[in-house]
Amino acid sequence: MTLDRRSFLKLVGAGAGAAGLPMIGRAAELMPKGAKRVVVVGGGYGGTIAAKYIRMMDKSIEVVMIERNDHFISCPFSNLYIGGILKDLSPLTIKYDKLAANHGIKVVQAEVTAIDPAAKVVTTSKGTVSYDRLVLSPGIDFRLEDMKGYDAAAMEIMPHAWKAGPQTVLLRKQLEAMKDGGTVVLSVPLSPFRCPPGPYERTSMIAHYLKAHKPKSKIVVLDANPAIASKGPLFTKGWKDNYAGIIDYRPAKKVTEVDAGKMTVLIEGLEDVKGDVVNVIPPQRAGQIAVAAGLVGDDKNWCPVNPNTFESTKQAGIHVIGDASNAGAMPKSGYSANSEAKICATNIVALMNGKELTDMSGINTCYSYITDKEAVSVAAVYAAKDGKIVAVPNSGGVSPADFSAAKMEAIFAESWLKNILTEMST
Amino acid sequence: MMMKWKGWALATGVLAISALAQAAPPSAAMLSNACAGCHGTNGGSAGPTMPSLASQSKEAIEVAMKKFKSGERASTVMGRLAKGYSDGEIKAIAEFFSKQKLHVTAQAVDAGKVKKGASLQESNCGRCHIEDGKEGKDDTPVMASQWLPYMQMQMADYLSGKRKMPEKMKEKVDPMSKEDLEALLHFYASVK
Numbered sequence: 001m002t003l004d005r006r007s008f009l010k011l012v013g014a015g016a017g018a019a020g021l022p023m024i025g026r027a028a029e030l031m032p033k034g035a036k037r038v039v040v041v042g043g044g045y046g047g048t049i050a051a052k053y054i055r056m057m058d059k060s061i062e063v064v065m066i067e068r069n070d071h072f073i074s075c076p077f078s079n080l081y082i083g084g085i086l087k088d089l090s091p092l093t094i095k096y097d098k099l100a101a102n103h104g105i106k107v108v109q110a111e112v113t114a115i116d117p118a119a120k121v122v123t124t125s126k127g128t129v130s131y132d133r134l135v136l137s138p139g140i141d142f143r144l145e146d147m148k149g150y151d152a153a154a155m156e157i158m159p160h161a162w163k164a165g166p167q168t169v170l171l172r173k174q175l176e177a178m179k180d181g182g183t184v185v186l187s188v189p190l191s192p193f194r195c196p197p198g199p200y201e202r203t204s205m206i207a208h209y210l211k212a213h214k215p216k217s218k219i220v221v222l223d224a225n226p227a228i229a230s231k232g233p234l235f236t237k238g239w240k241d242n243y244a245g246i247i248d249y250r251p252a253k254k255v256t257e258v259d260a261g262k263m264t265v266l267i268e269g270l271e272d273v274k275g276d277v278v279n280v281i282p283p284q285r286a287g288q289i290a291v292a293a294g295l296v297g298d299d300k301n302w303c304p305v306n307p308n309t310f311e312s313t314k315q316a317g318i319h320v321i322g323d324a325s326n327a328g329a330m331p332k333s334g335y336s337a338n339s340e341a342k343i344c345a346t347n348i349v350a351l352m353n354g355k356e357l358t359d360m361s362g363i364n365t366c367y368s369y370i371t372d373k374e375a376v377s378v379a380a381v382y383a384a385k386d387g388k389i390v391a392v393p394n395s396g397g398v399s400p401a402d403f404s405a406a407k408m409e410a411i412f413a414e415s416w417l418k419n420i421l422t423e424m425s426t
Numbered sequence: 427m428m429m430k431w432k433g434w435a436l437a438t439g440v441l442a443i444s445a446l447a448q449a450a451p452p453s454a455a456m457l458s459n460a461c462a463g464c465h466g467t468n469g470g471s472a473g474p475t476m477p478s479l480a481s482q483s484k485e486a487i488e489v490a491m492k493k494f495k496s497g498e499r500a501s502t503v504m505g506r507l508a509k510g511y512s513d514g515e516i517k518a519i520a521e522f523f524s525k526q527k528l529h530v531t532a533q534a535v536d537a538g539k540v541k542k543g544a545s546l547q548e549s550n551c552g553r554c555h556i557e558d559g560k561e562g563k564d565d566t567p568v569m570a571s572q573w574l575p576y577m578q579m580q581m582a583d584y585l586s587g588k589r590k591m592p593e594k595m596k597e598k599v600d601p602m603s604k605e606d607l608e609a610l611l612h613f614y615a616s617v618k
C-alpha cells in the first residue's frame with residue numbers, strides 16, 4: 001500500500017511538514033492540530049490552571065496538557081504529613097479526569113523530552129505534538145552540580161522531599177524509625193528556591209513530630225541564607241514558644257556537599273554535621289525541559305518573562321509560569337503559579353484572537369503551619385509597573401506578630417487547600 | 427484602523443509583544459480570577475470556612491472590601507489583600523462575582539433546624555435578607571447556599587463584638603436564643 005501525501009505528513013509529523021522541512025525519523029504526530037492549539041507542559045499548580053482557564057475563556061482553542069504522571073501530589077500541606085498530622089497523602093492527590101471532561105482538555109500522560117521552537121513542536125515519549133503557543137509549568141529541578149555527592153542513590157538515603165510523593169513518604173518513615181534522642185539535619189539552600197517559607201514550615205512540622213513522639217531528639221537547621229528567608233519574626237516566635245530546645249537554627253551555613261555513607265553534610269568544606277535523619281533541600285533551577293529549550297536567563301536558573309503574558313523573553317511563542325519563571329516580586333509558590341496561570345491564559349487568549357493585552361493583576365498567599373493548630377501567612381497583591389511585576393504599595397504583609405489570628409488561619413488554610421486543589425481538578 | 431493592524435500583527439506574531447508598550451488596565455475578570463485560589467473558580471467555594479462569592483450582592487462585596495481595607499471589619503487576611511485594590515477595581519470585582527451563578531453546595535444541614543429556621547426567618551431577618559436570603563436589601567449579603575461553618579464563624583464574631591452588627595440587625599439578633607440563631611443559619615445554608 002502506498003501512502004498518500006496526507007498520511008505521510010501525519011506519519012512524519014504535521015509540524016515538521018508545515019515548516020517545510022519533512023524530518024524523516026521524527027516520532028509520529030500524536031494528534032493532528034486543528035486551527036488553534038495551545039500545548040501545556042506540566043499538570044501541577046500552574047499547568048492545570050492555564051489549561052482550564054484558556055478553555056473557560058475560549059472554547060475554539062484546543063488545549064493539550066502533557067504531564068508525565070497520571071496524578072499529581074501537592075507539596076502544600078505535605079509538611080503536615082511529614083509532621084504526622086495527616087495520615088496519608090490522599091487529601092493532597094488529584095487526578096485529571098474531571099478537569100479533562102469538564103473543560104474538554106486533552107490530557108496526555110507522557111514525558112516531554114524536547115522542544116523545537118522554530119517548528120513549534122514538542123517531542124514526547126509518545127510522539128510529537130505541534131502547537132501555536134506553548135505554556136511550560138514544569139516546576140523545579142535540582143542543581144546537583146552545586147551539591148557534591150547528592151546523586152539519585154544519595155536521595156534515597158537523605159531525602160529532599162521537595163517534590164511531593166515517594167520522597168515525602170520516605171522522610172516520614174525515616175523520622176518514625178529514628179531512635180528517641182536522635183538528630184535530624186535539615187539543609188536550606190540560598191534564595192531563590194521553591195516556596196520561601198517551606199523549609200521553616202518543614203522545620204516546625206518535624207519539631208512538632210519530635211516533641212510529641214521523640215522528645216529527647218532535636219533538629220539542626222543549616223540555612224545558607226543569612227536569616228530565615230520568609231516570615232522570620234513569626235517563625236522565630238513560634239519556635240521559641242513551642243519548640244525551645246528542639247530546634248537548633250544556624251544561619252549562614254551553606255551545605256555544599258553530602259556523604260550519604262557517613263550521613264554527614266559538609267558546610268563549604270569547613271565543617272561536618274552528622275544526622276540520624278538528613279533532609280537535604282538542594283539548590284534549584286527551572287525544570288530541566290525549560291533549561292534544555294534555552295529559556296533560562298543570565299542567572300542560568302530561571303526563565304525571564306514578559307509580566308503580562310509570561311511569554312519568554314528568549315523564545316517567542318513559549319510562555320513560562322510557576323516556579324520555573326522569574327516573575328519579579330511574585331515568589332515561587334503554588335498560589336503564585338495559580339495566579340500566573342490565569343494571567344498568562346487571559347493574554348494568550350487575547351493574542352490568539354488578535355485582541356489587545358490586559359495588564360496583569362496577581363495575588364500570592366502562603367500559609368505555614370507552626371503547630372497542628374496554628375498557622376501564619378504572608379499575602380500580597382501584584383501589578384505590572386514599568387515592565388516589571390511589583391507588589392502593590394501599602395498592601396499585603398504577614399500575620400499579626402502576637403499570633404492572635406493563628407488558630408483561625410490554620411482553619412482557613414485547610415479551606416484554601418480544598419479550593420485550590422478543586423480549582424486544579426474540576 | 428490601527429487596532430486592526432495591531433490585532434493582525436499580534437495574531438500572526440509579526441509584532442513582538444515587547445514592542446507593545448500599551449496594555450489595557452486589568453479587566454474585572456483579570457482582577458477577580460486572582461481571588462479564586464481561595465474563594466473557588468468564579469467564586470464558588472469548595473472549602474467550608476471560605477465564603478462563596480458567586481452571586482453575592484454587588485453592594486455587599488463592595489462594602490465588605492472597603493471595610494476590610496479600612497480595618498473597620500476585622501479579618502485574618504482580607505484586610506491585607508483589600509489594600510491592594512483601588513475603589514474602582516473593587517467595584518469591578520464586586521460586579522464580576524455578583525454576575526456568577528449561585529454556587530449550590532452539597533453541605534450537611536439538620537432538617538429539623540432548617541424547618542425551625544424557615545419559620546423564624548421572614549419575621550426576624552426577612553426585612554433585609556430578602557427572598558429566603560437569595561437577595562439582600564442594599565448592602566445586605568446574600569446567604570442562600572453559603573457555607574454553614576463560615577456563617578457560624580461570622581455569627582460568633584458578631585455576638586462577641588469582633589464584627590459590628592448593623593443596629594437594626596442587632597435589635598433582632600440580640601433577643602434570640604443561640605438555638606434559634608443556629609436554626610436560621612441552617613435554613614439559609616439549605617436554600618438553593
Ligand SMILES: Cc1cc2nc3c(=O)[nH]c(=O)nc-3n(C[C@H](O)[C@H](O)[C@H](O)COP(=O)(O)OP(=O)(O)OC[C@H]3O[C@@H](n4cnc5c(N)ncnc54)[C@H](O)[C@@H]3O)c2cc1C
Pocket residue numbers: 041042043044045046047066067068069072074075076077078079110111112113137138139140161162163194195198202287288289321322323324332333334335336337365366367368
Ligand atoms: C514542602 C513544600 C511546601 C509548600 N507549601 C506551599 C504552600 O503552602 N503554599 C503555596 O502556595 N506553595 C507551596 N509550595 C510551593 C508549590 O509547591 C510550588 O510553588 C508549585 O508546585 C509550583 O507550581 P508549578 O506548576 O511551577 O510546578 P509543579 O506544581 O511542581 O508542577 C510541575 C508539573 O510538571 C510536570 N513535569 C515537569 N517536567 C515535565 C516534562 N518534561 N514532561 C512532562 N511533565 C513534566 C511534573 O511532573 C509536575 O506535575 C510548597 C512547596 C514545598 C516543596
